[in-house]
Amino acid sequence: MEKLQSLRGMVDLLPEQMPLWQQIEATVRAQFERAALREIRTPLLEVTELFARGIGEATDVVGKEMYTFLDRGERSCTLRPEGTASVVRAALQHGLLSQGAQRLWYTGPMFRYERPQAGRQRQFHQVGIELLGFADTRSDAEAIAIAWDLLMELGVGGLALELNSLGDPADRAAYRTTLVSWLQQHQEQLDADSRERITTNPLRILDSKNTDTQAVLAEAPLLIDSLSEASRERFDAVLRSLDALEIPYQLNPRLVRGLDYYTHTAFEITSSQLGAQATVCGGGRYDGLIEQLGGPPTAAIGWAIGLERLVLLLAQAQAAGTVALAPPTPDVYLVSRGEQAERQALVLSRQLRQAGRSVELDLTRAAFGKQLKRADRSGAPWAVVIGEGEAEQGVVLLKDLRRGGNAAEAVSLEQRLSAEQLMKALSRS
Incomplete structure (x- = not known):
C-alpha cells in the first residue's frame, strides 16, 4: 500500500520545531497585550465574494492563488488567503464598529496556491493587527512601531523599514492614467506578465521581480508626483511621527503592495538575513475597504507578518548563537x-x-x-x-x-x- 504523504506546500510542524513557534507566539501575545490589542479569530473558510470584493479580482491572489470550490449547497467558498478581509467582515457582521474604534489582532493559517519555497508554503501562518476606525496619522506610526518593536524583541537582525504613499483613490486614478500611458509606450520592453497587467492591474507592474522590467521601470513616472497636496501633507505627518519615535525608514516610490484595498501609507519591513525573499512584515492603510464590504466609510490600517519566514530567520540566528532558546524541560x-x-x-x-x-x-x-x-x-x-x-x-x-x-x-x-x-x-x- 502506498504511504500517505502531506500535500505539496502543506507542512507538518513537528514537536522539535514547536518550541521556537511557541516562543514567537508568546512574545507576540505579550507585545499585543501591552499595546491594548484584542484577539479575534475568524473561520478558515469564507464566501469567495469576500476576497473578490475586498482584495480585488485583478490581483494575483484572487486570480491565480486562491483555493476555491463549490460546497454541497453550490456556494463558492474559499480558504482564506489573508486575514484583513475576514477581520473586517467579522467586525461588520457582529457590529463591533458600532461600539467604537477597534484595536484587533489575529493569527492562524492562510492558504495560497503558489510555488513552495523556503519560508513560503501553500498553507502558511500569519500574525497581524487591524486598527479599525483610526484616521489620525499617529495610528500609521503606532501600527509600524508595534511591528518594529515586536521584531526587535524577537531578535530579528538587519531590519529596514520601506515606506510609500499610495494617496487617495483620486490620486491613484490620476497616476494610473499616467502610468498606463507610459507603459503602453514601453510595453515591448516588459516581460509577458507585466504586459498582461497593463490593462488589469498596472500598479502591480512596479513590483515586478523581473530584472529587465525593473531596469525599464527606472524611468517610469512616480506615484508621489500624482499625490494631492492633502495626501502629501498626510504622508509628511506620518514621517514626522516616525522621526519622533526614532524608527529609521527609507522612502521607496516603487512600493505598492499586492492588494487593491491599500490607500495612503504602505510599508514593508525587510531583513537582510532573508536574501531575495527579504520582506518580513507588510501592511498599510485601507480606508475604503470597510465601505467596500458594506460598512460605513471607516479609516483603518493594519499589517501582517509571515510566521514561516520569521521562524526561518530565528532558526538561523539560533544556529549562529545570536538568539538563545532553551528547550522545554519537565520540572x-x-x-x-x-x-x-x-x-x-x-x-x-x-x-x-x-x-x-x-x-x-x-x-x-x-x-x-x-x-x-x-x-x-x-x-x-x-x-x-x-x-x-x-x-x-x-x-x-x-x-x-x-x-x-x-x-x-x-x-x-x-x-x-x-x-x-x-x-x-x-x-x-
Whole structure:
C-alpha cells in the first residue's frame, strides 16, 4: 500500500520545531497585550465574494492563488488567503464598529496556491493587527512601531523599514492614467506578465521581480508626483511621527503592495538575513475597504507578518548563537516499577501537575537504570523514584539530577519523602 504523504506546500510542524513557534507566539501575545490589542479569530473558510470584493479580482491572489470550490449547497467558498478581509467582515457582521474604534489582532493559517519555497508554503501562518476606525496619522506610526518593536524583541537582525504613499483613490486614478500611458509606450520592453497587467492591474507592474522590467521601470513616472497636496501633507505627518519615535525608514516610490484595498501609507519591513525573499512584515492603510464590504466609510490600517519566514530567520540566528532558546524541560521526571508503584506514580504525576509542576511520567515499565537514564536526558532537575518498597511504605525517593553523574547510581542515598513532604520540597526548589 502506498504511504500517505502531506500535500505539496502543506507542512507538518513537528514537536522539535514547536518550541521556537511557541516562543514567537508568546512574545507576540505579550507585545499585543501591552499595546491594548484584542484577539479575534475568524473561520478558515469564507464566501469567495469576500476576497473578490475586498482584495480585488485583478490581483494575483484572487486570480491565480486562491483555493476555491463549490460546497454541497453550490456556494463558492474559499480558504482564506489573508486575514484583513475576514477581520473586517467579522467586525461588520457582529457590529463591533458600532461600539467604537477597534484595536484587533489575529493569527492562524492562510492558504495560497503558489510555488513552495523556503519560508513560503501553500498553507502558511500569519500574525497581524487591524486598527479599525483610526484616521489620525499617529495610528500609521503606532501600527509600524508595534511591528518594529515586536521584531526587535524577537531578535530579528538587519531590519529596514520601506515606506510609500499610495494617496487617495483620486490620486491613484490620476497616476494610473499616467502610468498606463507610459507603459503602453514601453510595453515591448516588459516581460509577458507585466504586459498582461497593463490593462488589469498596472500598479502591480512596479513590483515586478523581473530584472529587465525593473531596469525599464527606472524611468517610469512616480506615484508621489500624482499625490494631492492633502495626501502629501498626510504622508509628511506620518514621517514626522516616525522621526519622533526614532524608527529609521527609507522612502521607496516603487512600493505598492499586492492588494487593491491599500490607500495612503504602505510599508514593508525587510531583513537582510532573508536574501531575495527579504520582506518580513507588510501592511498599510485601507480606508475604503470597510465601505467596500458594506460598512460605513471607516479609516483603518493594519499589517501582517509571515510566521514561516520569521521562524526561518530565528532558526538561523539560533544556529549562529545570536538568539538563545532553551528547550522545554519537565520540572520532574517520575520513575516507577511494579504494579502498586506504577499506580501510585500515575496518581502522583496528576497531583504534581495540578500543583503547577511540569511532570513527565515514564510509561515504559523498563528497568530502573534505563528509566533513570531517560530522566537524565529529559533535562528535568528532579527525578522522583517509586519502587515496590516505597509504594508499600507510602514514600518516594527524590533525586537532585543537577548534581551531575549517573542518576542510576546511589539512588538509595537520596531523600525518602512522603507525598506531602515531596510537595513541600519541590515548592522550595
